[in-house]
Amino acid sequence: MSDSSALARHIDEVALIDQHVHGCWLSAGERPRFENALNEANTEPLADFDSGFDSQLGFSVRNHCAPALGLPRHVDPQVYWDRRSELGEVEVARLFLRAAGVSDWLVDTGIGNATADVATLSELSGGRAFEVVRLEQVAERAAQAPGDYASAFKEILRSRMTTAVGTKSILAYRGGFEGDLTEPPASQVAEAAARWRDQGSTRLHDRVLLRFGLHQALRLGKPLQLHVGFGDRDCELHKSNPLYLLDFLRHSGNTPIVLLHCYPYEREAGYLAQAFNNVYLDCGLSVNYLGARGPAFIARLLEMAPFRKILYSSDGFGPAELHFLGAALWRNGIHRVLGGFVDSGDWSEADAIRVVDLMAHGNAARIYRLAGRTD
Amino acid sequence: MSDSSALARHIDEVALIDQHVHGCWLSAGERPRFENALNEANTEPLADFDSGFDSQLGFSVRNHCAPALGLPRHVDPQVYWDRRSELGEVEVARLFLRAAGVSDWLVDTGIGNATADVATLSELSGGRAFEVVRLEQVAERAAQAPGDYASAFKEILRSRMTTAVGTKSILAYRGGFEGDLTEPPASQVAEAAARWRDQGSTRLHDRVLLRFGLHQALRLGKPLQLHVGFGDRDCELHKSNPLYLLDFLRHSGNTPIVLLHCYPYEREAGYLAQAFNNVYLDCGLSVNYLGARGPAFIARLLEMAPFRKILYSSDGFGPAELHFLGAALWRNGIHRVLGGFVDSGDWSEADAIRVVDLMAHGNAARIYRLAGRTD
């Protein structure tokens, strides 16, 4: 496929809904902060012999982000670092957020107090921004509220969901998906909450309360996002295989459930998206970290999953390079994959353009009901 | 590789043994029946916002099946639907079965009373057709028969196997492969059968009786097919990883065991095909659903599995498009994969042609002993 094809032009220009993202940095940091932010899985500082630049993500930053800062592609890491330091974190954020071609940011506010909030992301990017509420954060606040835990949880959630467009759970980091995920009875919730409050209501690991939160979210009808697969090493990756969700999904009703990141379980996630009318999947985080290997990942998302069930996100957090790079690598990857399908005669170009629209914004606009909303 | 190469011509013309297939529809249905039949995993009707045409399989129907009905490739779904309605289900079946280039159909008769039986498939296609007996169906009939369950099972199986060429188990749908799969003692079988009969002999989930059936099949010496991986959501997909079969396979003797479908466990299945002289794998169902991504799947089948252990099937069921499409997508995928090996110099063209013959029919003819048989 030539780069001047209608498909190539369309991919280049299509507006994206980034359906799962976090805040970007607003204040200056040292180079180690930046390099560590190019490694998702490691929770410790990178070893002395290592560099965050020597990875697919690091190479992609030098390839795709450098030109956005007026530098040549594949520029030396030191030159790149000097340039972003010179611009300052806010200007870097403004440049990258605007270059991403994103119309709407759906922001998980559950982490990163030191990063841009929803309103700031909107202002810096010139796009709309909406909140996604993290259930484990609601739980922590309910534990600190006076009175009955369940009532407090419901009230906090209800209140935040008047403006928020969806919920998010990091159950994958709190023991994973294996085991019972049915709704617990009220008496068990009360007991578990009392126990947790006695223990100081720190980081929530109690399965009863985690299950309670999931089922409260299902009742809302707004999309429930689940962290799946790739993340930092606190995640029990082998227990976050989404196939462990089979029973939960069989009883999840009509509320859209969005499987995030998915790597290396994207084939399993795609299967679930075919198996359940309310299951979706996205490519966030993974596409950034895979860099030059991103097209192969995007191709796998396009296996078993019906085309009306696939979403875009960057999962950007920290350096605004990640908010931009998600979009740049997605456009690049979709171009190669769908262009390949068209070149081989498997797909028509018109179909490819239509599927781009579904994945870029159509599916997300439908399930988050963004049309006509104001942020 | 040019399409006029000897390899391309050979792939185009080679006769296939479809070693695992079901009946096709013979009577007219509405469009929702057809669209739902383009989604394997979902057991509910497709959601209103969805369409079975917006998937790799749906795009493949429009690309490969449309020309067989005299329509342009990538034709509009409505035009396609109108054309197949106009022809009628039996004429559609005749057209697609004959266009598949299949010499022998090995038919799992365990589902679909409303579809073509073995003799009708033979007649409509102009090829030979043989039965594969589903063990769980034998169990259900044995439960309904008078007298000792084990004796009834053996007698029904013996009788049907006088003409049938193999057996099939859907253990993956009945709890999966994890756990003990040794042969149970006769006393346990009798107890389990009594319990099941008391419960009304509905859908078999009893592990003792499932294990009994598997070991009866092993004794026959004829190939035993196992559903592995991809299927509908009643399947416990995480428990149908074929690696859970390791202990069973270690004690399975010489009876050929064929791992069907395999996705997303095709690498594990290929490993088992290398590890055990009696283990085989095939590509059925998966190749249809992967559409434009089928070549990548076929390439993975050609990793650890020895070339004398890989088989072809479509697993077609319902719309006869699936019986044809399996063959069309297999030819297309094998062409791209082996053509790529030849182009890169990794394989000689003569080797590629020989391996095509093994996979298309040679291996199946050997293990099912089809040479000289009459259907």
Place this chain on the structure above:
Amino acid sequence: MSDSSALARHIDEVALIDQHVHGCWLSAGERPRFENALNEANTEPLADFDSGFDSQLGFSVRNHCAPALGLPRHVDPQVYWDRRSELGEVEVARLFLRAAGVSDWLVDTGIGNATADVATLSELSGGRAFEVVRLEQVAERAAQAPGDYASAFKEILRSRMTTAVGTKSILAYRGGFEGDLTEPPASQVAEAAARWRDQGSTRLHDRVLLRFGLHQALRLGKPLQLHVGFGDRDCELHKSNPLYLLDFLRHSGNTPIVLLHCYPYEREAGYLAQAFNNVYLDCGLSVNYLGARGPAFIARLLEMAPFRKILYSSDGFGPAELHFLGAALWRNGIHRVLGGFVDSGDWSEADAIRVVDLMAHGNAARIYRLAGRTD
């Protein structure tokens, strides 16, 4: 990428450190010995209907090894067999070891008394060779030694590690990675050792003693190699998913841990290499067996793993073809993968050349501290 590119020339000429290999045969054998050696997973002789040549590895032998013996590529198996018989096993070994372009061989001496030892590998190849000590072998010798088991284990290990460069464990073959891998208390070790000695100290399966050995190796600071994934069918492949090592790795300190082979868990292994400063992965065994599908595997190694954490090995054992073929297929695969990254503009050629050096020898030289060592 043209084959005359700087990258192609560099890959062709770069010296490799084969960081995990075994001895090669030195004495003549019959053709079945050779064909069985082309199947890793099967522990029984190949079936009559099968041939070790009809596999990706078999095709690769005919493609890459035949020219090294003065034969045309894709030569007939019988001609190949006649030629290697005519040369004799030692001359075959000398030819292939020298043709591999390997500067250093790190030799696991835990199997194969009938194959070349460390000194012979060095002499035949003209390169350096160092020992890697297998922990389960140390355990067996400690069980046979008089007195306290733990003391004997430590003394044998200490003594062998004065010259050896690393250790190796085959825990994957002794129950796998699932379950508790913490260091056992001394009293439990003494009890377990007494029990094992009473039972005759045959093949070690006791988890307490296996865990004891791992933690002794961690204390040494020299790299600890772990068999992961693909191997023969005695391996509990589903229990050798390296994600089961998460807890062990979280408490493994700074000792380099090298995940060997990895297939089909290379994505999981790459994730761990990103998540832990001390985790590495390699491609040994897998690249040989994947043949024409090796480039796809090598590409997957280059996903989540930082580039300073990826190593080369052949895992050659038996026919010296395997010691050579690992290198030939690695060069071929790296060329296609990195050449593809450069052609698509994702990587610069200079970066690709630098990453080749890291993987070929730089990373291994660093962690095994080979610079300036004498063998």
